[in-house]
Amino acid sequence: MRAPLSWIRQWVDLPADATGEQVAAALVRVGLEEEGLHGGDVTGPVVVGRVLSLAPEPQKNGKTINWCSVDTGELARGEEPRGVVCGAHNFSAGDLVVVATPGAVLPGPFPIAARKTYGHVSDGMICSARELGLGEDHDGIIVLSRLLGDSAASQLQPGQDALALLGLTEEVVEVNVTPDRGYCFSVRGLAREYAHGAGLDVATAFRDPADVEVPAAGGSGSAAGHGVELRDDAPVHGAPGCTRLVARVVRGVDPTAPSPFWLQRRLQQAGMRPISLAVDVTNHVMLELGQPLHAYDLAAVDGPLVVRRARPGERLVTLDGVDRTLDPEDLLITDGPDGQRAIGLAGVMGGRDTEVTTTTRDVLVEAARFDPVSIARTARRHKLPSEASRRFERGVDTALQAAAAELAVRLLVEHGGGVADDAATDVVAAGAAVEPAAIALPVGLPSRLSGVPAEQLDAARVTELLEQVGCVVSSGSTGVLAVVPPTWRPDLVQPVDLVEEVVRLHGYEAVPSELPPAPPGRGLTSGQRLRRRAADALAAGGFVEVRSYPFTSAARSDELGLPADDPRRAALRLANPLSDEQPLLRTSVLATLLDVLRRNTSRGAADVALFEVGGVVNPVAGARAAGRLRVDRRPSDAELAGLLAAVPPQPVHVAGVLAGRAEPDGWWGAGRVADAADAVAAAQLVAQALRVELAVSAGALAPWHPGRCAQLSLPASGGAAGGTAGAVVGHAGELHPAVVAALGLPARTVAFELDLDALVVAAPELVPAPRLSPFPPSKEDVALVVDASVPAEDVRQALLAGAAGSGHADLVEEVRLFDVYTGAPVPEGHRSLAFSLRLRALDRTLTAADAAAVREAAVAEAARRHGAVLRGA
Numbered sequence: 001m002r003a004p005l006s007w008i009r010q011w012v013d014l015p016a017d018a019t020g021e022q023v024a025a026a027l028v029r030v031g032l033e034e035e036g037l038h039g040g041d042v043t044g045p046v047v048v049g050r051v052l053s054l055a056p057e058p059q060k061n062g063k064t065i066n067w068c069s070v071d072t073g074e075l076a077r078g079e080e081p082r083g084v085v086c087g088a089h090n091f092s093a094g095d096l097v098v099v100a101t102p103g104a105v106l107p108g109p110f111p112i113a114a115r116k117t118y119g120h121v122s123d124g125m126i127c128s129a130r131e132l133g134l135g136e137d138h139d140g141i142i143v144l145s146r147l148l149g150d151s152a153a154s155q156l157q158p159g160q161d162a163l164a165l166l167g168l169t170e171e172v173v174e175v176n177v178t179p180d181r182g183y184c185f186s187v188r189g190l191a192r193e194y195a196h197g198a199g200l201d202v203a204t205a206f207r208d209p210a211d212v213e214v215p216a217a218g219g220s221g222s223a224a225g226h227g228v229e230l231r232d233d234a235p236v237h238g239a240p241g242c243t244r245l246v247a248r249v250v251r252g253v254d255p256t257a258p259s260p261f262w263l264q265r266r267l268q269q270a271g272m273r274p275i276s277l278a279v280d281v282t283n284h285v286m287l288e289l290g291q292p293l294h295a296y297d298l299a300a301v302d303g304p305l306v307v308r309r310a311r312p313g314e315r316l317v318t319l320d321g322v323d324r325t326l327d328p329e330d331l332l333i334t335d336g337p338d339g340q341r342a343i344g345l346a347g348v349m350g351g352r353d354t355e356v357t358t359t360t361r362d363v364l365v366e367a368a369r370f371d372p373v374s375i376a377r378t379a380r381r382h383k384l385p386s387e388a389s390r391r392f393e394r395g396v397d398t399a400l401q402a403a404a405a406e407l408a409v410r411l412l413v414e415h416g417g418g419v420a421d422d423a424a425t426d427v428v429a430a431g432a433a434v435e436p437a438a439i440a441l442p443v444g445l446p447s448r449l450s451g452v453p454a455e456q457l458d459a460a461r462v463t464e465l466l467e468q469v470g471c472v473v474s475s476g477s478t479g480v481l482a483v484v485p486p487t488w489r490p491d492l493v494q495p496v497d498l499v500e501e502v503v504r505l506h507g508y509e510a511v512p513s514e515l516p517p518a519p520p521g522r523g524l525t526s527g528q529r530l531r532r533r534a535a536d537a538l539a540a541g542g543f544v545e546v547r548s549y550p551f552t553s554a555a556r557s558d559e560l561g562l563p564a565d566d567p568r569r570a571a572l573r574l575a576n577p578l579s580d581e582q583p584l585l586r587t588s589v590l591a592t593l594l595d596v597l598r599r600n601t602s603r604g605a606a607d608v609a610l611f612e613v614g615g616v617v618n619p620v621a622g623a624r625a626a627g628r629l630r631v632d633r634r635p636s637d638a639e640l641a642g643l644l645a646a647v648p649p650q651p652v653h654v655a656g657v658l659a660g661r662a663e664p665d666g667w668w669g670a671g672r673v674a675d676a677a678d679a680v681a682a683a684q685l686v687a688q689a690l691r692v693e694l695a696v697s698a699g700a701l702a703p704w705h706p707g708r709c710a711q712l713s714l715p716a717s718g719g720a721a722g723g724t725a726g727a728v729v730g731h732a733g734e735l736h737p738a739v740v741a742a743l744g745l746p747a748r749t750v751a752f753e754l755d756l757d758a759l760v761v762a763a764p765e766l767v768p769a770p771r772l773s774p775f776p777p778s779k780e781d782v783a784l785v786v787d788a789s790v791p792a793e794d795v796r797q798a799l800l801a802g803a804a805g806s807g808h809a810d811l812v813e814e815v816r817l818f819d820v821y822t823g824a825p826v827p828e829g830h831r832s833l834a835f836s837l838r839l840r841a842l843d844r845t846l847t848a849a850d851a852a853a854v855r856e857a858a859v860a861e862a863a864r865r866h867g868a869v870l871r872g873a
Contacts (some may be wrong), residue, residue, distance in 0.1 A: 001174065001175055001184060001185050001186070001190065001270075001271060002172050002173070002174045002268075002270045002271050003172065003173055003190050003193050003268065003269075003270065003287075004039070004167070004170050004171070004172045004173075004269045005020060005023060005171055005172070005715060006167070006170055006185050006188060007017065007266060007288075008023065008173070008190060008191050009189065010187075010207075011191040011206065011207050011208070011209055012191035012192070012194050012195050012200070012205055012207070013195075013205040013206075014205050014552075015683070016193065018356040020039075020169065020171030020173050021037065023173050024037065024173050025028070025193060025197075026194050026197030026198045026737060027173070027175055027190065027193055027197055027379050028197075029507075029705025030193055030196045030197040030505065031087070031178040031181075031185060031198040031504045031508075031710060032175045032176070032177075032193060033175060033178070034173075034176075034177050034183070035174040036174045036176055037171055037172070037173060037174070037271075037275050038171070038172040038174060038336070038688045039169070039170050039171045039172045040168075040169055040170070040171055041059060041102075041107050041109075041133065042107060042132060042133060042168040042169070043104060043163075044102070044104055044161065044163055044644070045100075045101045045161075045440075046098060046099070046100045046102055046104050046127070046132075046146065046156055046159075046161075046162045046163050046168070047072050047073065047098075047099055047101065047159050047160060047161060047162050047561065047708045048072070048096055048097075048098065048154065048156050048157065048159065048160040048161075048162050048165070048465065049070040049072040049096070049097050049099035049126070049158055049159075050070065050071045050082055050092060050094070050095070050096055050097075050098075050158045050192055050795075051069070051070055051092070051094065051096075051097060052069040052070065052071055052089060052093060053068070053069045053070075053093050054067065054068040054069070054093060055067045055068075056065040056089075056091070056246040057118065057119075057742070058611055059118060062601055063087065064089075065085055065086065065087050065118050066085070066086045066087070066088075066089065067083065067118075067120055067426070068083065068085070068086055068126065068233075069081045069082075069083060069294055070083075070084050070097070070099055070124075070126065071158045071159075071415070072158055073157075073158050073159020073160075073872070074158075074159075075158070076157075076159065077786050078157070078289035079433055080125060081613045081626070082099075082101070082123040083120060083121065083122065083123055084099065084122050084123060084124050084125065084126055085118050085120050085122040086125075086141065088126070088140035088141040089126065089140070089142050090140040090143070091126075091139055091140075091141050091762040093453075095142055095143045095145065095495055096144040096145060096153055096156055096158075096300060096552045096853075097127070097143060097144065098126070098132065098142050098144070098162045098166070099124050099125070099126055099127065099128050099162075100124055100125045100127055100131075100629070100821070101114045101123070101124040102123065102124060102766075104124075106127070106131055106132065106133070107131075107133040110131075110632060112124060112125055114461065114482065114534075115578060117434065117733070118561045119297045120783070126141055126339065127141070127142060128141055128142060129142055129272070130679070132166065132168060133168070134166065134168075134265070134268060134275065134845075135150060135198070135264075135268050135274070136273075137268075141285060142202070144156060147261050147262070148261050148451050148526055148565075148742050149436040149765070153433055154480065160162035160382070162513050164700065165354055166261075166271070167263070167265050170269070170722070172270075173190075173271045173702075174298065175190065175630055175860065177548045179337065179394055179709075179855075180394075181394075181492045182239060182394025182395045182490075182491070183290055183390060183397065183488045183489060183850075184284075184291070184392065185290050185391050186287060186289055186290030186291075186825065187209070187287060187288045187391065188208065188209050188210065188288060188289050188290060188394050189290060189488070189547075191305060192206055192470075193616070196468060196469075196505055201407055201468075202468050202470075209288055209289060209407070210397075210400055210403040210404070210407075211403075212403050212406050212407060212410075212599045212843070213406075214402040214403055214406045214424070214552070215352045215406070215407075215422065215423075216424070217424050217425060217426035218586070219444050222457075223250070224809075226246060226247045226248075226249055226298075226301075226305065226308075226419065226425050227303065227422035228247050228304055228305050228307075228425050228427045229243050229304055229305070229306045229307070229339070229427075230242050230245065230427060230429050231306060231307065231308045231339065232307065232308065232309060232331070232429075233308065233309060234309045234329070234369055234574065235371075235374075236329055236373055236374045236377065236664055237239060237373055237630060237631050237632050238290055238630075238632050239373065239374070239632075240371065240429050240432065241309070241331035241346065241370060241371050241374045241429065242307045242331065242346065242368055242369065242371070242429065242431065243369050243370075243371070243398075243425065243429045243432035243433075244368065244369040244398070244401055244426070244428045244429065245305070245307060245365060245366065245367075245369070245401070245403075245425075245426075246260065246366070246367045246368070246401040246402050246405045246424065246425065246426045246427075246428050247305060247365065247367075247405075247425040248364075248405045248406070248409050248420065248424055249298060249359070249362065249368075249420070249421040249425070250365065250409055250413060250418040250420050250681065251298075251361070251362045251366055251418055251419055251420075251421065251534060252361060252417065252418045252419050253278070253355070253360065253361060253362070253363050253369075253412055253416035253417065253418035254416050254417045254418075255278070255358050255359055255360050255361060255414060256358070257416045257417060258277065258630065259274055259276070259280040259415065260280070261413055263280055263281075263411075263415075265631055266284060267280060267284065267287070267289070267858040268281055269577045270287050270319065272287070275358060276358075277329050277385060277412070277415060277416050278295040278356040278363050278412065278416070278458060279295060281295075281408050281411040281412055281415075282294065282365070282723060283387070283742075284389065284411070285404050285407050285408045285411070285610045285648065286388070286391070288396075288407075288487075288626060289390055289399065289400055289403070289404050289407070289418050290397065290402045291391075291396055291397065291401060291402070291403075291404035292315075292367075292387070292388035292391055292396070292694065293365055293367045293393060293404055293405065293408055293604060294344065294345065294350050294366045294388075295361070295363050295364070295365055295366075295408075296334075296343070296350070296354040296363070296364040296366065296367075297354050297355065297357060297360040297363070297364075297366075298358070298364045299360070299361070299362060299370065300341070300353060300354040300355075301335050301354055301364055302335045302336045302337075303335050303336060303337065304340070305333055305334070305335060305336070305364075305366065305782075306333075306334045306335065306339030307331065307332070307333060307334075307346060307368075308331075308332055308334060308339055309328055309329065309330065309331060309332065310327060310328055310329075310330040310331075310332050310342070310762050311326075311328070312328060313325075313466075314326045314332075314342060314344075315342075316332070316342040316344075316345065316351055317351060317353070318344075318345060318349045318350070318351060318352065319349055319350050319351070319353045319355060319383070320349065320384075321352065321692070324345075324382055326342065326751065327378075327381055328344075328345075329381075330345060330381070330382075331345075331346040331370065331371075331374050331375070332344065332346055332380065333345075333346050333350075333351075333366070334555075335354075335369040338797055340484075341353070344376075344381070345368055345384070346368070346374075346375070346661045347368070347370040347374075347375040347378070347389055347392040347732070348375060348378050348379050348384055348386055348388060348389045349384055349386055349388070349389075351353070353591065358474060358511050359551055361809060363412060363416075363418070365405050365408050365409060365412075365774055366405075367400075367404045367405040367408075368401060368404070369396060369401055369507075371391075371735065372394065372395050372490075373391045374574075375389050375392040375393050376389070376392075376751070377565050379393065379430060380576060385722060389526070389770050395490035395491065396488075396490075397488035398433075398434070398436075398486070398490070399434075399487040399586055400487070400763050401426075402424070402426055405424070407798075408475050408679035408711055408759050416617060423494050423670035425728075429640050430716055435484065435487070435508055436484055436486075436487065436489075436490075437484075437490070438482045438483060438484045438494070439483045439484075439494065439495060439497075439498060440476060440477075440480050440481075440482060440495065441480065441481045441482075441483050441495045441498050441499075442479060442480055442481075443459045443480065443481060444479070445495055445496075446462055446499045446500055446502040447499075449496065449499050450499065450502075450503045451511060451512045451514065452503070452506065452510050452511060452512070453777045456506070456510065457502065457506065459481065460568075461802060462481065462502055463481065463506045465501065465502045466481075466483055466498060466502065468505060469485075469486065469489070469501050469505070469793070470485075470486030470488070470489065470868065471483050471484060471485050471492075471498075472484040476859070482523050483498055485498075486500055487760070500755050500866065508523055510656045512679065514643075518831060521821075522615070526757040526760075526765070527757075527760050530690050530759075530760045530763055531613060531652065531691065531756060531760065533689045534613070534615050534654060534686045534690060534756060534759070535654075536688050536689070537631070537658060537685050537688070537689035538611045538654075538682065538685065540569050542609050543609045543610060543611040543656055543682070544608075544609065544610055544611070545597050545610075545612065545613070546593070546610050546611070546612055546615070547612060548589075548590060548592040548593055548595060548596050548612060548614070549578075549582070549592060550585060550586050550614060550616075550617075551574070551579070551582040551583070551585065551586065551592070552571070552584050552585075552586045552591050553579065553581055553582050553583065553584060553585065553591055554569075554571075555738045556591050556668060557569045557591075557780060559739065559742040559743055560588075560591060560700050560702055560703040560739055561702040561736055561738055561739055561742075562703075563702065566702070567586055567587075567618075568623070570587070570589040571584040571585055571586070571587050571617070571619070572584065572617050572619050572648065573585075576848045577740070585616075585617040586616055586617065587612050587616050587617060587618060588612075588616060588653070588655070588656040588683060588734065588753060589653040589654070589753060590614050590655040590657070590751055590753045592612075593610065593611075593612045593656075593657055593751075594657065594745065594751075595748070596610055596612075597610055597657045597745060598743055598744055598745055599691035599747055601659060601745070607659070607660035607661045607664065608657070608658070608659075608660060608661045609656070609657075609658045609674075610656065611654060611656035611657075611660075611682075612654070612655055612656075613652060613653075613654045613656065613756065614652065614653065615650045615652050615653070616650065616651060616653050617649075617650050618648055618649045618650070618651065619635060619648045620649070621663050623646060623648065624642075624645070624646055625646060626642070626646035626647070627639070627642060627643070629643065629793050634693050642797070651755055651757040651758070652756045652757050653753055653754065653755055653757075654686060654753070654754050654756045655722075655751065655753040655754075656682050656683075656751060656752050657749060657750070657751040658674040658679060658682070658749070658751070659674065659745065659746040659747060659748075659749045660673070660674065661673055661674065662674035662675075662678045665709050672690050673799055674748075674750050674823065675734065675748070675750060676705075676709075676710070676732070676733040676734045676750055679710075679733055679734070679750040679752045680710045680712075680733065680752070681714055681749055682698075682732070682752055683710075683732045683752040683754055685804060686714075686754055686756070686759065687754075687759060690759050690760065690762075690827060691762075691763055691764055691767050692714070692759050692762050693714075693715055693765050694712045694713065694714070694715075695712070695713050695714070695715050695716070695726075695793075695797075696710050696711070696712060696793045697710070697711050697713070697791065697793060697794070698710070698711065698791050699711030699731050699733070700740055700833045700870045701731050702736065702739075703731060703735055703736055703739040704731055704732075704733045704734065704735060704736060704751075705734045705735065705736050706736075707731035708733045708734040709731055709732075710729055710731065710732045710733050711728055712728070712729055712730040712731060712732060712752075712754065713726055713727060713728045713761055714726060714727050714729060714758075714822065718855075720823070727758065728763055729754055729759060729762075730752060730753050730755060731752065731753060732750075732751070732752035732754075733750060733751075734748060734749070734750045735749045735750065735751055771842055773840050773841065773842045774844075775840060775841060775842075775843075775844060775845045776840075776845060777813065777838050777840040778838075778839040778840065778846040778850070778851040779836065779838055779839070780836075780837040780839065780851050780852075780854070780855045781834060781837070781839070782799075782834070782837065782855060782858070782859055783819075783821075783832050783833070783834040783837050783870065783871035783872075784833050784834075784836050784859070784862055784868040784869065784870060784871065785826055785827070785831070785832050785833075785868065785870075785871050786830060786831065786866050786867065786868045786869075787866070788822070788829055788830055788831050792817050792833050794866065795833055795835075795862055795868060796815055796835065796864055796866070798856075798858075798861050798862040798864075798866060798868070799835060799837070799858040799859070799861065799862055799867045800812065800815050800863025801865075802857045802858035802859070802860055802862060803815075803837075803854050803857060803858045803862050805857060805861060808839075808850070808853065808854045808857070810841075810842070810853055811839045811842050811846065811850070812837070812838075812839060813839065814836070814837075814838040815835055815837055815838075815858075816835065816836045817834070817835055818834055818835070818836050819832075819834035820832070820833055820834075824869070826838055832838045832871050837854070837855060837858065839851055
């Protein structure tokens with residue numbers, strides 16, 4: 001919410017020398033957030049000038065400029081008027097204009113100096129609205145008689161300061177309005193809050209702009225005012241959509257009458273664009289009071305206004321020109337026989353059919369009180385936030401409608417020359433609460449909840465502060481105050497709300513700062529510790545942890561090359577996504593992590609290693625959708641059980657990507673580009689951190705390269721404390737070239753993804769301490785020639801099995817592949833795999849015979865399983 005200081009000063013005692021910084025500080029003191037200060041970005045000299053003469057001069061480029069003689073006070077001093085070059089043609093000799101003379105600085109910043117142009121020395125600039133930051137240009141140069149009116153312009157003199165005249169030196173305060181402080185979406189609310197923050201007595205320092213006399217509602221017949229009917233047959237969450245509607249009529253308004261400059265300037269300072277007198281008046285009243293209004297062309301309205309819910313299939317063309325399909329929950333303003341025609345989305349945006357135009361003579365002004373929930377849902381459903389909906393969904397003053405309509409009528413009559421009908425329509429829904437309900441506030445509650453000593457917040461002080469807010473306070477039972485909140489504070493509904501008001505007006509600085517005692521507990525759960533251990537292991541391994549948005553699209557499945565029947569394509573669609581381009585919840589962490597990689601590499605990062613720990617959503621086929629819960633009561637146990645049953649599984653995955661070099665270049669030599677083995681090693685790093693053994697085998701799963709993809713699974717037996725033996729828990733390897741090209745990733749990018757929850761389940765609860773041998777190891781190397789189609793991991797597993805089968809399993813410390821060779825003398829279609837066997841005993845130094853026995857048994861098992869032959873044998 002933006003408000004110029006002059007507007008705030010109109011309704012509260014603001015010192016004449018108060019700065020925007022001081023006003024913002026007072027507002028911050030009572031809990032509002034300062035967004036910024038605006039204005040004052042034009043510096044003088046910017047003055048009123050009278051055009052004495054202008055001579056059109058055609059140029060070679062086809063443009064015609066005016067060489068103008070302008071008096072900016074020189075004639076009164078006996079000096080020659082200044083010459084100014086101007087390319088606009090909407091003014092003539094004798095007009096009063098705004099002139100920026102050398103030394104002035106216009107928004108941009110754009111400094112003004114005398115300079116030679118078009119064959120003349122232009123001693124300044126005749127300004128337009130855009131050049132001064134007053135808004136968009138419509139007719140070119142500002143002619144003050146048209147902007148301010150002939151009467152006001154006749155009082156001006158050449159050389160007079162134009163900055164103050166046009167409000168260009170005035171500061172504008174902008175604050176962020178939180179959802180519970182909707183009354184601050186108005187100058188009225190900000191003025192009241194300034195009084196609180198400055199320590200003023202609201203009763204004497206604040207002047208309520210809504211304190212105006214309003215005509216009584218008309219009786220029956222033609223003198224009853226314009227007809228209004230409230231027919232909400234399907235209220236949302238049990239509350240009627242409209243509880244009050246005031247209608248006023250002004251006839252004979254001049255459709256060509258412009259809004260006065262002061263009103264236009266206020267709208268501009270508040271961040272709104274002036275449009276026409278009727279629209280500007282309703283916007284001005286809304287900004288001043290916080291009550292949205294709507295103006296209709298009375299000639300286009302057929303019969304009474306009828307407030308009702310939309311019917312199935314009903315449509316409406318709103319003021320923005322969009323033809324909208326309405327929902328049965330949408331609250332509408334309608335007219336015609338029995339309210340057949342929709343003419344507006346209540347509280348959000350009016351319809352095009354009854355829009356006020358340049359031919360409108362009679363204006364119907366509507367001021368209503370709508371249900372916040374209903375308006376919020378309509379605005380979000382149609383993706384149509386408006387200034388009106390922002391105020392209605394936060395709650396407007398329930399007693400403000402008649403006063404707002406009266407102020408709008410007065411402005412239309414004063415500046416549009418119209419005549420207001422004597423009758424006013426004021427319809428209140430049956431059973432609607434007129435006054436807020438009283439709240440029982442224990443006197444000691446503010447002190448007990450805030451920690452402020454009770455002697456500082458006794459009954460007298462609490463009563464004083466609540467009355468400053470506008471509450472009516474009386475004594476209830478012993479030690480209890482009966483507090484009736486003001487109508488403009490719909491957020492005050494329970495005792496703790498009143499406590500917050502008491503504390504913020506008493507001063508947050510009076511609240512003592514004490515660290516609360518830590519609650520007893522066991523700390524992190526076992527699963528949390530294991531997930532953190534996995535993340536720590538990757539971070540220690542050189543990866544950088546990132547967070548990506550868990551939202552994706554169906555197109556991402558195509559980019560990843562997922563088959564049509566791949567279960568990862570079945571993703572849940574969000575009812576209200578942040579972006580229409582990403583309406584689905586991810587089924588793979590890698591699907592969104594690749595966006596982070598692309599963003600980093602596109603900005604110059606050459607060597608990248610990223611990982612993310614996050615949830616995925618796996619919808620269950622045929623599962624029932626969650627029902628919509630009511631908000632007027634606590635859900636029942638059955639409703640909560642149904643809601644939980646509808647929540648799909650959301651396991652936690654860990655994924656990582658590597659691009660560029662895994663080892664950098666240096667004095668030690670050339671670096672090494674990351675390959676599929678690095679992705680497998682990173683996945684194994686996670687498993688080792690959790691003390692889980694992973695079996696590695698050849699895999700083929702999109703988005704990985706089918707020939708460079710490893711399938712990672714739990715061991716078929718042993719090695720896992722829980723989980724399903726042999727279950728596949730992830731994949732690692734090089735991404736498919738088509739995926740790399742589709743996503744714009746670096747060539748040969750590698751990645752892995754693991755089901756971290758499955759690894760957590762498989763992780764042992766207790767890890768026995770290893771027994772360390774004091775004896776030296778024995779090393780044996782074997783080079784086996786096998787068919788090129790046999791995976792190296794299968795051969796390694798065969799060597800391990802052979803060693804265990806020999807009865808010497810406790811001697812094997814490690815079996816590691818260290819070389820792969822193809823070429824002569826290895827036969828074509830085969831390859832040589834060299835493994836290092838590391839053997840050690842706990843009770844003795846191994847003999848050559850012991851090592852040879854293990855080696856022979858391991859080679860024999862490899863030969864039996866895969867036809868392996870010792871190289872050179």
